[in-house]
Amino acid sequence: MKRSSLAAWALSGAVLLGHLSAVAQDSGAQAAAPPSSQSSMSQNSMSQDIDLLRKDIRSQKKQLIAANMPLTDTEAQKFWPVYDQYTAELVKINNDKYALIQEYAQNYGNMTDAQADNWSGRLLKVDAGVTALRQSYWPKFRGVLPAKKAALYEQIERRAQMLIEIQLASQVPLVQP
Numbered sequence: 027m028k029r030s031s032l033a034a035w036a037l038s039g040a041v042l043l044g045h046l047s048a049v050a051q052d053s054g055a056q057a058a059a060p061p062s063s064q065s066s067m068s069q070n071s072m073s074q075d076i077d078l079l080r081k082d083i084r085s086q087k088k089q090l091i092a093a094n095m096p097l098t099d100t101e102a103q104k105f106w107p108v109y110d111q112y113t114a115e116l117v118k119i120n121n122d123k124y125a126l127i128q129e130y131a132q133n134y135g136n137m138t139d140a141q142a143d144n145w146s147g148r149l150l151k152v153d154a155g156v157t158a159l160r161q162s163y164w165p166k167f168r169g170v171l172p173a174k175k176a177a178l179y180e181q182i183e184r185r186a187q188m189l190i191e192i193q194l195a196s197q198v199p200l201v202q203p
Contacts, residue, residue, distance in 0.1 A: 076124065084113060087186050094182050095175065104170035105179075112163045119155045126152065127198060134199060142201055156187075 126149055168176045
C-alpha cells in the first residue's frame with residue numbers, strides 16, 4: 027500500500043477513536059453527576075461527530091483502495107458497485123459495533139458482571155457478522171475480478187479493517203474487575 031495514503035487514512039481513524047475515548051472519559055466523570063439536558067446534548071453532538079468521521083473514513087478507505095487497485099475501466103465498472111453494496115452492509119454491522127462501544131463507555135465506571143457478559147457476547151456476534159459478510163462477498167468480488175486482483179482487494183480491505191480495529195482497541199479502556 028502507498029504509505030502516504032495509508033498514513034493519512036490512519037490519522038482520520040485516530041481522530042474518530044479520540045472521540046470514542048472522550049465518550050468513555052466523559053461517561054466516567056458523569057457517572058457521579060446527575061443526568062442533565064446538557065449531557066444529552068453533548069452525547070448527541072458527539073454521536074453526530076462520530077457519524078461524520080465514519081463517513082470520512084469510508085471515503086478515504088475507498089480512495090485508498092482505488093489508489094492501490096490497478097483496475098481496468100471494465101473491471102472498475104463491475105467492482106465499485108459490488109464494493110459499495112458491501113460497504114453499505116458493513117456500515118449496518120458497524121453501527122451495532124459503535125453503539126456497543128458507546129454503551130460500554132456509558133457504563134464503563136459501573137459495569138456489572140451481567141452487563142459485561144452481555145456486552146461481550148454481543149460484540150462477538152458483531153465480529154462474527156463481519157466475518158460472515160466478508161465470506162459472502164468473496165464470490166461476488168471474485169466474480170468481477172481476476173483471482174489475483176480479488177486477492178489484492180481482500181488484502182487491502184483486511185489491512186484497513188485491522189487498522190481500525192487496533193486503533194479502536196487502543197482507545198477503549200479495559201474492563202475493570
